[in-house]
Amino acid sequence: MHKGLILLMILLLSVMLVVSCGRKGKDISEMGAEEAPAAEEAVSDADDMAEMAAMPGADAGELWNFITETSPYTEWSYWPDYEGYQPGKSPHGAILRVFVDEHGMANIADDMKSSMDNGVVIVKENFMPDTTLAALTVMYKVEGFNPEVGDWFWAKYSPDGTVAASGTPAGCIGCHGGVASNDYLFTGNVGGDVEEEHEHDDDEKYED
Numbered sequence: 001m002h003k004g005l006i007l008l009m010i011l012l013l014s015v016m017l018v019v020s021c022g023r024k025g026k027d028i029s030e031m032g033a034e035e036a037p038a039a040e041e042a043v044s045d046a047d048d049m050a051e052m053a054a055m056p057g058a059d060a061g062e063l064w065n066f067i068t069e070t071s072p073y074t075e076w077s078y079w080p081d082y083e084g085y086q087p088g089k090s091p092h093g094a095i096l097r098v099f100v101d102e103h104g105m106a107n108i109a110d111d112m113k114s115s116m117d118n119g120v121v122i123v124k125e126n127f128m129p130d131t132t133l134a135a136l137t138v139m140y141k142v143e144g145f146n147p148e149v150g151d152w153f154w155a156k157y158s159p160d161g162t163v164a165a166s167g168t169p170a171g172c173i174g175c176h177g178g179v180a181s182n183d184y185l186f187t188g189n190v191g192g193d194v195e196e197e198h199e200h201d202d203d204e205k206y207e208d
């Protein structure tokens with residue numbers, strides 16, 4: 001009888017323990033749910049963090065949505081001293097316009113910069129001689145994406161967003177590799193002492 005009582009108490013105690021643990025778990029999840037909106041507000045308050053969170057992955061579709069909807073590239077700045085319509089060279093369009101996002105503009109303004117930061121996006125519009133938009137070619141720096149060649153994610157789109165090439169196309173990298181010391185950029189002078197060099201290999205035919 002005595003033994004039975006002890007067993008009963010042990011049983012009761014373990015039931016109480018299980019119940020209280022269960023409650024604790026529930027309390028924590030409830031607490032999390034209450035705190036979530038506050039945390040969201042904090043993020044949207046910090047412009048930088050919101051911007052980071054909104055950056056696309058190394059994905060042509062995500063990048064297209066970013067440059068056309070999240071942060072329309074037509075609202076960005078032209079590359080400094082390379083504003084508006086410029087005569088293009090093969091393999092890109094006969095006429096072109098180069099847009100740089102705010103982050104890239106800050107990098108260009110920073111004389112001490114020798115390369116673009118992660119997250120920088122550069123969009124080039126490539127036009128036919130009659131000024132019809134033929135293609136968009138984009139360079140987007142993604143940390144760890146392709147470290148041997150500057151971590152640039154490359155993409156080429158039709159004006160309607162159809163992806164013609166993306167990721168690490170050998171053509172883009174091969175030709176832009178000639179200006180690796182300028183962070184793979186032909187336009188401008190990010191590397192500091194690189195002569196602007198718009199020459200290219202005419203044998204390679206790309207119709208953009």
Ligand code: HEC
Nearest residue numbers: 088089124137138139154155156171172175185186187200
């Ligand atoms: C055969 C050489 C060549 C190939 C291939 C090539 N590019 Fe370019 N690219 C250039 C040159 C030259 C410029 C400078 C254009 C100008 O201002 O006349 C340029 C400019 C650019 C720019 C503007 C930033 C900069 O570097 O000046 C982007 C963005 C770009 N190319 C993306 C691409 C993408 C994406 C591909 C592959 C689909 C590609 N390019 C393939 C030669 C090339």
